[in-house]
Every structure is written in structure tokens, then in C-alpha cells.
Amino acid sequence: MDHTPDITVLRLGHRPGRDERITTHVGLTARALGADRVIFAGDAASRADTVEDITDRFGGPFEVETTDSPLGVVRNWDGTVVHLTMYGLPIQEIESEIREVVEANNPLLIVVGAEKVPFSVYEKADWNVAVTNQPHSEIASLAVFLDRLFEGDELDREFENAERVVVPKDTGKLVKEPEK
Amino acid sequence: MDHTPDITVLRLGHRPGRDERITTHVGLTARALGADRVIFAGDAASRADTVEDITDRFGGPFEVETTDSPLGVVRNWDGTVVHLTMYGLPIQEIESEIREVVEANNPLLIVVGAEKVPFSVYEKADWNVAVTNQPHSEIASLAVFLDRLFEGDELDREFENAERVVVPKDTGKLVKEPEK
Numbered sequence: 001m002d003h004t005p006d007i008t009v010l011r012l013g014h015r016p017g018r019d020e021r022i023t024t025h026v027g028l029t030a031r032a033l034g035a036d037r038v039i040f041a042g043d044a045a046s047r048a049d050t051v052e053d054i055t056d057r058f059g060g061p062f063e064v065e066t067t068d069s070p071l072g073v074v075r076n077w078d079g080t081v082v083h084l085t086m087y088g089l090p091i092q093e094i095e096s097e098i099r100e101v102v103e104a105n106n107p108l109l110i111v112v113g114a115e116k117v118p119f120s121v122y123e124k125a126d127w128n129v130a131v132t133n134q135p136h137s138e139i140a141s142l143a144v145f146l147d148r149l150f151e152g153d154e155l156d157r158e159f160e161n162a163e164r165v166v167v168p169k170d171t172g173k174l175v176k177e178p179e180k
Numbered sequence: 181m182d183h184t185p186d187i188t189v190l191r192l193g194h195r196p197g198r199d200e201r202i203t204t205h206v207g208l209t210a211r212a213l214g215a216d217r218v219i220f221a222g223d224a225a226s227r228a229d230t231v232e233d234i235t236d237r238f239g240g241p242f243e244v245e246t247t248d249s250p251l252g253v254v255r256n257w258d259g260t261v262v263h264l265t266m267y268g269l270p271i272q273e274i275e276s277e278i279r280e281v282v283e284a285n286n287p288l289l290i291v292v293g294a295e296k297v298p299f300s301v302y303e304k305a306d307w308n309v310a311v312t313n314q315p316h317s318e319i320a321s322l323a324v325f326l327d328r329l330f331e332g333d334e335l336d337r338e339f340e341n342a343e344r345v346v347v348p349k350d351t352g353k354l355v356k357e358p359e360k
Binding site: 018019021022025028029031032033054058086087088089090091092119122123125127128130131132133134135136137139140141142143144147148152154155156157159165166167168169170171172173174175 | 198199201202205208209211212213234238266267268269270271272299302303305307308310311312313314315316317319320321322323324327328332334335336337339345346347348349350351352353354
């Protein structure tokens with residue numbers, strides 16, 4: 001898949017204090033692995049600043065939004081909805097079907113939840129997708145889902161308007177300012 | 181790759197309070213996506229209990245260890261060492277080479293760090309591997325690395341001695357006690 005589809009990641013169920021870094025990682029993973037934007041619940045607004053700061057420094061385009069009604073975003077989504085959950089169908093069995101539909105039916109909303117996700121999300125989702133049926137991490141599930149959806153193409157993506165670029169090295173660190 | 185290689189994930193740099201849930205997610209991701217054990221630094225011992233509790237309920241085998249000398253684990257590792265870092269070489273360019281060596285040269289140690297990883301880790305690593313050269317999440321990097329190392333076979337793994345098993349469903353939740 002090329003980077004045509006418009007992909008939004010919605011983070012449900014942020015618990016202030018407890019989930020700060022998890023929510024940040026969801027946002028940064030969405031950006032690094034090819035999504036176009038992330039939406040946080042309103043009480044995660046401070047996390048939005050962190051993700052925007054990374055986008056300013058390492059490039060975009062990538063949008064960060066907050067909403068007071070995350071369930072409204074799901075309910076009113078006009079496009080495809082994928083909900084990542086350990087209770088869903090195995091990703092390896094449905095990923096090619098999802099890829100076809102996403103290519104034909106933009107935009108895609110990927111919902112990642114915390115512990116309790118309302119049943120309405122399961123019902124609205126076109127697919128409830130499990131990256132294993134084991135309890136682990138919404139960050140890990142999102143990463144594997146995006147890597148499989150894009151079939152690895154997201155790894156070669158270049159970001160625009162970066163203030164700094166990491167140059168791959170076999171040992172150590174090399175960071176450059178890109179040429180204008 | 182079948183599940184022959186012996187794979188340990190080492191979590192460096194746990195900061196109490198700030199990193200509790202991130203460290204838990206590292207451990208659960210290691211378990212769910214095919215690693216054999218996780219090692220936490222000693223001050224993450226409470227996280228070890230959480231991961232062991234999941235293993236008790238959802239099955240194993242999976243080992244959780246703590247160490248007072250995580251850098252000693254790296255230094256003395258007799259086998260292959262992979263360090264996941266945004267400064268490393270692109271995973272898509274080196275994964276098949278890594279897979280070959282890991283199949284021949286057990287055991288594998290996968291090191292995931294926090295913000296500051298000592299240079300000695302970069303030097304000791306057989307590969308410093310980047311899942312994109314963008315800042316995101318050690319959980320996401322670990323997930324993509326394991327999924328690519330196993331070429332997806334880890335998703336079909338069955339766990340032993342589980343008290344409960346999630347049955348994949350297109351909508352909703354179904355959890356069973358396995359037959360003995």
C-alpha cells in the first residue's frame with residue numbers, strides 16, 4: 001500500500017497521571033509508523049503538546065487533535081473503523097481484507113483503548129482486530145497493525161520540514177540538520 | 181522462523197513512578213509476541229509481579245527476572261545482542277541477516293532502553309536496530325522487531341497452562357476456561 005489512505009488514530013480512555021507516557025507513545029507511534037493524525041481525549045491535552053513538539057523537530061506532516069467526545073468521533077466516523085482489541089479477530093487472518101477496503105474506502109479510523117472500552121465501539125467497528133488474543137499493549141498492537149497495513153512501506157517514509165534528521169549508524173548516534 | 185531460538189528482552193533504564201506502565205507493557209509485549217523471558221532492573225520489581233500475574237492467568241512458558249546489574253547482563257551475554265534504538269540501522273535492511281545469525285547463534289538478547297543508554301551498549305550490540313529513525317516508543321519497536329524476526333509465526337503461538345483463553349470474536353468478548 002502506498003501512503004494514499006488518510007489514517008487517524010484515536011486514543012480512548014486516557015487516565016491522567018497513570019497513562020501520560022502510554023498516551024504519548026501512542027501518538028509518537030502513530031506519527032512514526034505512517035498515520036496522518038492522532039486524536040486524544042481532552043484530558044490528555046498535555047500529551048498533545050509533546051507529540052507536536054516532536055513533529056516540529058523531526059518533521060511531518062502529522063496532526064494532533066484533542067476532543068471532548070472521543071466516542072462521538074467513533075460514532076460519527078464516515079469511513080472505515082478498526083478497533084484494536086485482544087478480543088477481536090486475528091490480524092493475520094483479516095489484514096489483506098482490511099487493506100483492500102481501506103484502499104477503497106477512506107478515511108480509516110484506528111481506535112486504541114484503555115482497559116474498558118464501551119460496547120458501542122465494538123459494534124461500530126468494521127473490524128475488531130487482535131494482535132494476538134493475549135493482554136499486552138495498545139502501543140504494540142498499533143505498531144504491528146500499521147506495519148502490516150502498509151506492508152513495511154511506512155519504514156521508508158521521509159518526513160518534511162524537519163529541524164533534525166537521524167542518520168542511521170551501526171554504532172553510536174549521528175543527528176544532522178537537513179539541507180534546506 | 182520457528183520458535184527454537186531462546187530470546188530474552190532486557191529493559192534498561194526504568195525510572196520509578198514515571199515508567200511503571202511502559203515497563204509493564206514491555207514485559208507483556210515480550211511475552212505476547214514470542215520472547216521467552218524479560219529482565220527488568222531491580223527497581224522495576226513491582227512490574228515483574230504484574231507480568232507474572234498475566235502469565236499465571238493467560239499461560240506460558242514465560243520467565244520474568246530482575247537484576248541489580250542490567251549493564252552486566254549486556255556485558256556478559258554469551259550469544260547475539262540486538263539493541264533497539266532510533267539511531268541504529270533500518271530494520272528492513274538487516275532483519276534477514278539478523279534472523280540467520282539468531283538461528284545459528286543462540287541465545288538472543290534484545291535490549292530496549294529509556295532515554296539515555298550508555299555507549300557501552302551500542303558497542304557491545306551485534307546490531308543497533310532502528311524501527312524508523314524517528315523518536316517513538318520502545319514498546320512499538322520491540323513489537324515490530326519480534327513480528328519481523330518471527331515473520332508472523334509468533335501470532336499463532338499457543339500458551340500452555342492458561343486459566344483463561346480469549347476466543348477471537350468479530351464483536352464483543354468471549355473468554356473461556358480451557359479444557360484440561
